[in-house]
Amino acid sequence: MTQKKMISTRDGFGKGLVELGRKNKNIVVLSADLTDSTRAGWFQKEFPERLFNLGVAEQDMIGTAAGFALSGKIPFACSFGVFASGRAWDQIRVSAAYMNLNVKIAGTHGGISVGPDGATHQAIEEIALMRILPNMKVIVPCDAIEAQKATIKAAETQGPVYLRLGRSGSPVITTEKEEFVIGKANVLKKGKDVAIFACGHMVYESLLAWEELQKQGISATVINLHTIKPLDSAAIIRAAKETGAIVSVEEHTLAGGVGSAIAEVMIQKHPVIMKMVGVKDRFGESGDPEALYKFFGLTAKDIVKAAKQAVKEKIKR
Amino acid sequence: MRKEQDLIKLKKKAIALRKDILKMLYLAGSGHPGGSLSLVEIMTCLFYYEINYKAKEPKWEKRDKVILSKGHGCPALYAILSDRGYFKREELWTLRQLGSKLQGHPSIDCPGVEISSGSLGQGLSISNGMALANKMDKNEARVYCIIGDGEMNEGQIWEGAMTASHYSLENVCLIVDHNKLQIDGPCCDIKDMEILSEKLQSFGFEVIQADGHDFSSLIEAFNKARTIKNKPQAIIANTIKGAGISFMENKVEWHGVAPNKEQYEKGIEELEAAFKILKEKNEKV
Ligand SMILES: Cc1ncc(C[n+]2csc(CCOP(=O)(O)OP(=O)(O)O)c2C)c(N)n1
Numbered sequence: 049m050t051q052k053k054m055i056s057t058r059d060g061f062g063k064g065l066v067e068l069g070r071k072n073k074n075i076v077v078l079s080a081d082l083t084d085s086t087r088a089g090w091f092q093k094e095f096p097e098r099l100f101n102l103g104v105a106e107q108d109m110i111g112t113a114a115g116f117a118l119s120g121k122i123p124f125a126c127s128f129g130v131f132a133s134g135r136a137w138d139q140i141r142v143s144a145a146y147m148n149l150n151v152k153i154a155g156t157h158g159g160i161s162v163g164p165d166g167a168t169h170q171a172i173e174e175i176a177l178m179r180i181l182p183n184m185k186v187i188v189p190c191d192a193i194e195a196q197k198a199t200i201k202a203a204e205t206q207g208p209v210y211l212r213l214g215r216s217g218s219p220v221i222t223t224e225k226e227e228f229v230i231g232k233a234n235v236l237k238k239g240k241d242v243a244i245f246a247c248g249h250m251v252y253e254s255l256l257a258w259e260e261l262q263k264q265g266i267s268a269t270v271i272n273l274h275t276i277k278p279l280d281s282a283a284i285i286r287a288a289k290e291t292g293a294i295v296s297v298e299e300h301t302l303a304g305g306v307g308s309a310i311a312e313v314m315i316q317k318h319p320v321i322m323k324m325v326g327v328k329d330r331f332g333e334s335g336d337p338e339a340l341y342k343f344f345g346l347t348a349k350d351i352v353k354a355a356k357q358a359v360k361e362k363i364k365r
Numbered sequence: 366m367r368k369e370q371d372l373i374k375l376k377k378k379a380i381a382l383r384k385d386i387l388k389m390l391y392l393a394g395s396g397h398p399g400g401s402l403s404l405v406e407i408m409t410c411l412f413y414y415e416i417n418y419k420a421k422e423p424k425w426e427k428r429d430k431v432i433l434s435k436g437h438g439c440p441a442l443y444a445i446l447s448d449r450g451y452f453k454r455e456e457l458w459t460l461r462q463l464g465s466k467l468q469g470h471p472s473i474d475c476p477g478v479e480i481s482s483g484s485l486g487q488g489l490s491i492s493n494g495m496a497l498a499n500k501m502d503k504n505e506a507r508v509y510c511i512i513g514d515g516e517m518n519e520g521q522i523w524e525g526a527m528t529a530s531h532y533s534l535e536n537v538c539l540i541v542d543h544n545k546l547q548i549d550g551p552c553c554d555i556k557d558m559e560i561l562s563e564k565l566q567s568f569g570f571e572v573i574q575a576d577g578h579d580f581s582s583l584i585e586a587f588n589k590a591r592t593i594k595n596k597p598q599a600i601i602a603n604t605i606k607g608a609g610i611s612f613m614e615n616k617v618e619w620h621g622v623a624p625n626k627e628q629y630e631k632g633i634e635e636l637e638a639a640f641k642i643l644k645e646k647n648e649k650v
Contacts, residue, residue, distance in 0.1 A: 076501075100497065100532075108490045108524035115494015118480065121501075123494070139521070142484045143491055147473050 052219030058156040060192030062087025064199025069095045078125045080109045086126035086156045106131045110139040117149035129155030129171030144208045145181040158212040159299035161337040170332030176304030178210040179277045186276040188212040190251035191220045197228040216337045218249045233280040239267035243287035246297040256348035281313045288318040293358040302326040321362045323354040373647045375580045383609045385444040391629040393461040397437040399619040403544040403604040404441035410583040420450040423476045434488020435513040436470040451477035486519025496534045511540045515547025529597035530569025537597040544606035570599040577602030
């Protein structure tokens, strides 16, 4: 693949927020002492009167956001993914999701690619934590451009939304003109042997894997599953029928995450062989992102291995 | 003399609401009498004296909002809402039943209920968000947030307290239903809050003490709270858990059990006797 521009999805989010702020005066942004890191600071620069810092108090931030939402505003509550989701989970459950409020949560620093900060700062459970909540929508953009679109769409859609964003620069693989619809997966490559579903940075790794698989004579479908909830069940069933083998890839713990969500649909509607690439029931570690991807088995190479295994088992059946 | 008569009217209303609460809980067979009964005068005073609202237009933008953070006290909220015309009185008797608007803990699907609550500690933060939004919109309406004293064990209450103070939310009035009991026993034994007024003061609140079962005292407190500029107010309403039913008063056992038939009838008898005394008093003035 040709050299891609590296931009983080949090940067895409930051741009999206500013764009929203210009369009809609009801957009307010809440932060919990991580204003610059979450890129809420870009919004603050242009709209200081609409940025509310709650201090290091994520539970209070979600509650305050709920109050704003109940008063007709569209609040974006921003923090690191671990704190934005887990620390305030009951507040998200009762004060946001139960009332189906327009609370938008931006969890930056998602995944292990947070890097050197290590396990306490690496959110690898939040997709599971958020998707089990009724009314909640969960979006994991694959690059900065998609993150910007997702931010705009999150504001336009009614109800709570969780945006999972990354800290590190990630290759830009989509373009402005590509369609982004919440709940509609984007098919990037069409093949017949195996279907790879990925979100976030793992979409790029899956595209690399696709190249390698092609060299080895395996034709793969690659699907950017940017919305984990509502899940594009039709895309999953279609891929299962067309290829008979599925690989899920996520920078997240395997329990309850993207692979689980796919399996829940697939197993009931059209069971096929499936392999799951993700973090295996453990916490993160310090390191630089590249090294961590390798250590945790989240590279193109790992995806190729899983895909080949899936194809092999399919044939044996 | 007019004023004395108004007070008697409010007192009669409080008795009627207590009867409704008791009946709701008796019919439901479960629920929280203690922390509902301690709220009765506070609710009555809010909805008959203090707040601006339109029962027929529950989402009226200029309304003051009553946020019941201690959701388990909802029978008191439901009783006053139905009394003020938000929904039919018959609905009270569906409390806690499948399909009822009156969920075991409040849900915003019920007209007049401003927030869903029941997980303690969350109401003040939400109130702050509403108050900040009101300020943005130059809306003069106020937000009244009712919390329990046991609920103040929750850290989020203090996070919210700092927020209310930091943003100088004079449009937030916190009301503490200070009945001195929680589930496992007296608040001072479970987690002693020592001098509550000083704690709240040091968190930036204008603290106003009131007798939470005395209408003159509550009215005075609300009047004072409204004059405070640039900071949130906390009315510490000194109350009695289970107030108005002799055998429930100050009894931690009555936190979360409904009266049986005999207890219900005894309670109603007591309330009717109290009502009779008031009526006679009223005729004299
Ligand atoms: C977060 C949370 N933890 C525990 C409970 C269970 N609970 C319900 S009421 C209560 C005690 C509350 O005491 P207080 O606020 O003083 O209420 P009151 O005495 O006025 O009824 C507890 C622990 C809950 N509802 N929410």
